[in-house]
Each structure stands twice: as C-alpha cells, then as structure tokens.
Amino acid sequence: MVSQHGIKLAVYLVSSFYGDHNSKVCECLLRRGTLTLAQIIRFTELSREIVRHCLLALIHQNCIQAFSIQQEGAFGEAPKVVTHYMALFDNIIHHMRFPKFIAIVKDELGGECEKVFEALLQHGRLSFNQIVDREKQTVSKEENFDVDHLKESFNKLVNGRFVERCPAPEPFLAPPSDEETPAKKRGAKSTKVGDVSESIEQRALAAAAPMESLRFLAETHNWSDFSDKSSEEKFTSVKTGEKRKQDFLETDGGLLDQDEKKEVLWRVNFEELIRRLRHQACIANAKSRLNDECGIILGAILELTRSSESKVNIGSTASVSINDIYDEVIKKKGGLGMNLERIRASLVELGCEMPMLVEEYSIDLKSIIDMAQNEEVESIVLKRYGREAYRMFRFLSKSGCLHETDKIADTTFVEKKDAIKILYKLWKDDYLQMEKVTVNGARQTHFLLWKVNRQSLCQHVLDEMYHAALNLRLRIAHELDQEKEILQMPKDKVGEVEELRKRYMRLKKVSIIYESSLMNLDDALMLFHDF
Amino acid sequence: MSRSMNASSLKRKRPESSSANGSLVDADRAVFNVIKSKEDMGIWTRDIKFETNLADTVVNKSLKSLLSKKLIKEVVNIKNKGRKHYMAAEFEPSKEVTGGAWYVDGNLDKELIGVLKGLCLKIINSKKVATVEGVYDFLNKSKVTTFDCTNQQIAEVLNSMVLDNEVIEVKSTGLGEYHSIPIGTVCYRIAKGAGLGESLKIGAMASIPCGMCPRISQCTPDGVISPRTCVYYQKWMNF
Numbered sequence: 001m002v003s004q005h006g007i008k009l010a011v012y013l014v015s016s017f018y019g020d021h022n023s024k025v026c027e028c029l030l031r032r033g034t035l036t037l038a039q040i041i042r043f044t045e046l047s048r049e050i051v052r053h054c055l056l057a058l059i060h061q062n063c064i065q066a067f068s069i070q071q072e073g074a075f076g077e078a079p080k081v082v083t084h085y086m087a088l089f090d091n092i093i094h095h096m097r098f099p100k101f102i103a104i105v106k107d108e109l110g111g112e113c114e115k116v117f118e119a120l121l122q123h124g125r126l127s128f129n130q131i132v133d134r135e136k137q138t139v140s141k142e143e144n145f146d147v148d149h150l151k152e153s154f155n156k157l158v159n160g161r162f163v164e165r166c167p168a169p170e171p172f173l174a175p176p177s178d179e180e181t182p183a184k185k186r187g188a189k190s191t192k193v194g195d196v197s198e199s200i201e202q203r204a205l206a207a208a209a210p211m212e213s214l215r216f217l218a219e220t221h222n223w224s225d226f227s228d229k230s231s232e233e234k235f236t237s238v239k240t241g242e243k244r245k246q247d248f249l250e251t252d253g254g255l256l257d258q259d260e261k262k263e264v265l266w267r268v269n270f271e272e273l274i275r276r277l278r279h280q281a282c283i284a285n286a287k288s289r290l291n292d293e294c295g296i297i298l299g300a301i302l303e304l305t306r307s308s309e310s311k312v313n314i315g316s317t318a319s320v321s322i323n324d325i326y327d328e329v330i331k332k333k334g335g336l337g338m339n340l341e342r343i344r345a346s347l348v349e350l351g352c353e354m355p356m357l358v359e360e361y362s363i364d365l366k367s368i369i370d371m372a373q374n375e376e377v378e379s380i381v382l383k384r385y386g387r388e389a390y391r392m393f394r395f396l397s398k399s400g401c402l403h404e405t406d407k408i409a410d411t412t413f414v415e416k417k418d419a420i421k422i423l424y425k426l427w428k429d430d431y432l433q434m435e436k437v438t439v440n441g442a443r444q445t446h447f448l449l450w451k452v453n454r455q456s457l458c459q460h461v462l463d464e465m466y467h468a469a470l471n472l473r474l475r476i477a478h479e480l481d482q483e484k485e486i487l488q489m490p491k492d493k494v495g496e497v498e499e500l501r502k503r504y505m506r507l508k509k510v511s512i513i514y515e516s517s518l519m520n521l522d523d524a525l526m527l528f529h530d531f
Numbered sequence: 532m533s534r535s536m537n538a539s540s541l542k543r544k545r546p547e548s549s550s551a552n553g554s555l556v557d558a559d560r561a562v563f564n565v566i567k568s569k570e571d572m573g574i575w576t577r578d579i580k581f582e583t584n585l586a587d588t589v590v591n592k593s594l595k596s597l598l599s600k601k602l603i604k605e606v607v608n609i610k611n612k613g614r615k616h617y618m619a620a621e622f623e624p625s626k627e628v629t630g631g632a633w634y635v636d637g638n639l640d641k642e643l644i645g646v647l648k649g650l651c652l653k654i655i656n657s658k659k660v661a662t663v664e665g666v667y668d669f670l671n672k673s674k675v676t677t678f679d680c681t682n683q684q685i686a687e688v689l690n691s692m693v694l695d696n697e698v699i700e701v702k703s704t705g706l707g708e709y710h711s712i713p714i715g716t717v718c719y720r721i722a723k724g725a726g727l728g729e730s731l732k733i734g735a736m737a738s739i740p741c742g743m744c745p746r747i748s749q750c751t752p753d754g755v756i757s758p759r760t761c762v763y764y765q766k767w768m769n770f
Binding site: 008288289290345348375376377378379380382383384387390391398406412413414415417429461464467468470472474475479506510513517520523524 | 609610612630631633638639641644687690691694695696704706707723732733734735736737738739741742743744745747748750752757758759761764768
C-alpha cells in the first residue's frame, strides 16, 4: 500500500512532467488501484479520447502497465477479455532522481552514453532506429554522423544493464488452472480483496517482463529475429477478442502500431540504477560510521559481487575470497597501500566474522541499511524532540521490547516527570507504541509501557519524508513564482539595478539549497523504500 | 476512641504516661505503628488515615507530635513529590522512594551525572578502549573523585553515554587495541567525532524545516499551515 503523501508526491511529479490530465489519470489509479478504461473514464470524468491518450502516454513513459484478464460473462454471456491498468508508483517517483541516474551513467560510461541514456529518460522508450533518428537531428551538417559509434555507446549501456528491453505493453494473464482453484478458493476465504488484486498486479508485472535471457540482449543486424514472444501473443489476442473493443486502446500509432510491432523498444533499467545507488549509500555509511578504508573495502566487495545479485534489496553479498578482495582493493583509489592484515581488520569492523575453514567473506548489507535508517530516524527525534527524547528513543529502539516509564527514566537519566511528557509526545506523533497495564493488588495500579515498533515507524517516517519532499517542491515553485518577473528579464538588465541583482542572487542561492536538500532527502526516501 | 481532652492532659507531654493522655498517645501509637510497619518504603498521609481509620485532625496532630519527638521523618517520594510521605526515623528510604543513587531530595543529581560522564569520556579517550572495570579501577586508583561510586554506577553512566552516542559499545576481538581485553568482553570506545566535540551527523530529513516541524501532520499544500506560507522556511532562507 502506498502512503497518502506518497500518492500526493507521485501525482505532483506526473503533473510537473506530463500535465494535469495525465496526473488525474495517475491519481485515479493510485488511489483506487487497478482499473479498466471504462472505470477510469467514470472516475476521472475526462473524455474517453483524453483518457486513452493519457494511458498511451503514461504506458510509454513506464508510469502505467496494462494487462488483460478473462472475466466471466454475466447472465450466460461468453467470458470476455478485459484490459486493466495499474500505476507503477516506483517508476513515477524515479522521475525525481533522473539527475542521479544520469550522473551514474556519465561517471561510468562517459558523455556519449550519457546522451543516449538521457534520450531514453526523456522519451520513456525508444527503438534503436528512433535513437539514431534523434541523434541525426541534433548533429550539425558539418559533423559526420557515426552510427557505429552510437551503436557502441548503446551497447555499452545494454551490457552495463543500464538499459533493458521494454516489457510487453499488455500481457494476457491466463485464468488459474483447475488444480489451483481449490487453493485459491481457500485463500479467498481468508484473504481480503486487496491481497488478491495485489497478486494479480505482481503476476502482470512478471508476465510483462521479458525473459532474462533476452532482457539485456543487444539487437543484431536483423531486428525482427528477437521480437518479444509475449508481444506476439498479445497481438494475437487483440485480433480475436472482438468484445474487448470498448476497453482496448486502438492501434492509432501508439504501442501497438503495426510497423513498430517488430522493433525492439528499449527503456532505462531502473533496477540497476537503484542497485548502484544502494551500493553508494552502503559505502558512504561505512565511510562515515567507520573510516575510509572500510568504505574502500566494501566498495571492492560490492564491485565483485554486483553481477550475482538477483534482486536489489539482497540481505548479504555473495561470499568472496580474501585474495579476490585484495586484488580489487588495490585497484581502487586509496587502496594501493593496503595489505591483507588491514583488510581483515576492516572486514571485522564491517561486521564480518572470522571464517573457520575457507577464508571467504560476505557483508551483511541489510544491517548497514538498518543502521542508516536508525540514524535517520534518531536524527529527526533529536532535532524535533530534544536530547532526552533522543536517549529514551534510542533505548527503546535498541531493546525492541516494552518498557515501563520509570525504567526508561532511570536508564536514560531523565527526570520521571519529564519522561512521561516526552514519551507521550512521541506516542502522539506515532513514533512510539504505548500499552496500559493495570495491576490489581491492595490498590489498583496503572503502568504505562512503551515500545518502538520498527515496521510501522519506518512506514510513518517514509510518509513524512514524502510529505517533506512534496513541500520542498511546492516551496521551490512558490519562490520561483514570486520572482518570475526577474527570471523573465534579460540578465544584463537585472545586473544594472542593485535591488534586482540582490533578489536574483538570493533566488539563485535559495534554489541551490532547496535542490540539494531535495536530493539529500531523496537519498533518505530510497533508504526507506527502495533499499 | 474518646475525643475528649482536658487542658491538663494537653500541657503534660510525657510519652510514657498512659493514664490521663491515653487517647492522644493511643492515636500517636497507632499512627507510629502504621508508619513503622512500612519500614523503608514509608507511607503517604492519606494512606495513614485509611489504615488507622482515624479522623484527619487526629492523624495530623499525631504526625506533628511524632515529628517533634523525632520518631518519624518526612521524606520525598520520587514518584509523587507533592505528597507528604513519612517514615520511621530508624529507616533509610528505599530506592523506590528516593529514585536511587542518582536522586537527591527527589531530583536527579545532574551535576553528579555530568561529572562522571566527563571523567569516563576522558578515561576512554586516553585508553582508546576500556571496559566498565577498567574505568572503575582507574577512577578508584586516581582518586579524582571525592565520592564513592560503584561498578554498577559506572556501567549505568557508560550505558547512558552509549544512548547519547558519545561512546560506542563493542566486543573485544583480542587483536590490536583489544589485545589486553579477553575476546568477547564488552568494552567502550569513543564514537566517531564525539571526542573532538563534533555534533552528531544530521540526517537529511532533520536538515530541513519539515524534519523539525511539530506541525507537519497538520500541514497541507493549501491549508493554513502550508509550505508556501511556512515561517520555518522563511527563517531558513533569511541569509
């Protein structure tokens, strides 16, 4: 479930990038879940034509995924295949971090690859021919346009897994087989409706995804050899499903265009970029919490094990031998002077246990992420509620269980009368859970017990962060709006008047602070949501 | 219980006398017995009245009498500082009443805690890594304090410093700086940046006004409290 402010932020981003109609369609899907075309039209009160165009645009920009399922017909009618649409919340939020993605590609692969990558970010999905055409338009007449050079850059992006083949635009989800039905029926009794639809969405994403062997397979000379099988299946089902005409996005130059059907479409692979950012966050945490050497060694291990990661948020890295770590460390900046003993000492600091037989090491990334999350939350508590609240919160967070008020006050050296006030404030703002216990003895005595519930706390903090990110964006827009006259003036005219120049310089400074704060906050968002 | 009192009985204040002063002494005795029965926990005035079943005025007079004879004393109960709490003179108030070694007159002895924290920080800074026993032994040998503190108190202070992120708790590996400490023993070292007086690293959310704002739950884009009208943002951008 996406939090309230997460939805608001996502809607704001879609509005900024693609306009109000698109944001209305997205908001409808984010708030109401997966819907059909007819339902979207009804809930958004937009015309059919506008909704269709919005859906096509948002699918193209990887903000929405379509899929079709067979629905039982009513009153003896034959079953019909209906197209459903689901919003891809994560992909929408990724729009906020496009500059970070571009920086990763530029650092690793250089400026040429950066240009191709940026084009894919801007357009959502492109075939290689479209990339070539676009590049041709940007190159001046004097320059020679080199397709092979462009192809080389493109292949580097694919081989680096920064770019992937697009998923099928509308996979068909077959109805469950007879063997599955009893289990599903049993499941339906105990699970809520929301759980069942969530699994349909997960199935849709899995069905849409290209086979792993094809996903990063760069095209050969003959483009048609590697057309996606699921796309063909979908196209077949389009022809035969006549009753679906009302719900179906007609072929009018969009995704299902006949000429493009055999061209492979490519898009940015957000998964790989988030993986890189996760690694960067772990290395930065190791450097700041421990020392630079630990950061270098962790970086080396992550470099060695990245290709074996099956998903972004793995718990631990694969095991690596001490010799492989050494060979990788000495290649890195600052790593040349390291020896095996120092590496071993740093590995212990990173939480590794000394191996018994074969000298191999694995890093617990989940614990690093957990520590970083704790630091973030504790920082909020310190700033918002003060030092005594910070101590009490850390005590409860470390212990992970319920404690009575006096015990907390005694352990943290806080006056008992102050302790209850602070704990109550934290509880009211959803940072703590509280339980009342009554002991019946000679007299009834009431005790208050307090606890940090990590899971609900992280969800709450994440929602606050989405709220803060939206606030920052609104504030930036407000500041720019306040000074729009200065922004529209020619720069030399602004420079002539002292007052205008001061306002312009202030605006520049303010924009830098807001933007950098937003980028830092986005790192924290990923820490709680993506990592 | 006879409430009749003549003038002569009021003038003669001899606790041993049990003839003419019988009723007052009986009341005093009843109150004293209840107070004494609570030993080092003491008892609240209202509870005395409840347990002796005496009238308010009688109990109050008895308490005054017993106090003047130094048979009982008034103590501060840390859980209810506003209530009058009494204890037999021969007992020392328990930890539940006083709050423990860290409380003086019902208040936390912040000065003592601050002094001990400072000393612990200096010791760990000079030793690089230390156990509770190591810090305790150093304090005793160096005689830098004019008061006695126990091993347990040192442990409590160090624990509080861990919670303040001034020191970190680690387990000895037996290697390097830990060579003199048995493997697996809990020990303490200065947290990164703490010894240099650097403040704790501020998180991304805490670095912006929204992170510190007590009204974030009431903030909406177009509400009375909104990012566009926010005074905290205004102050943040006042260069």
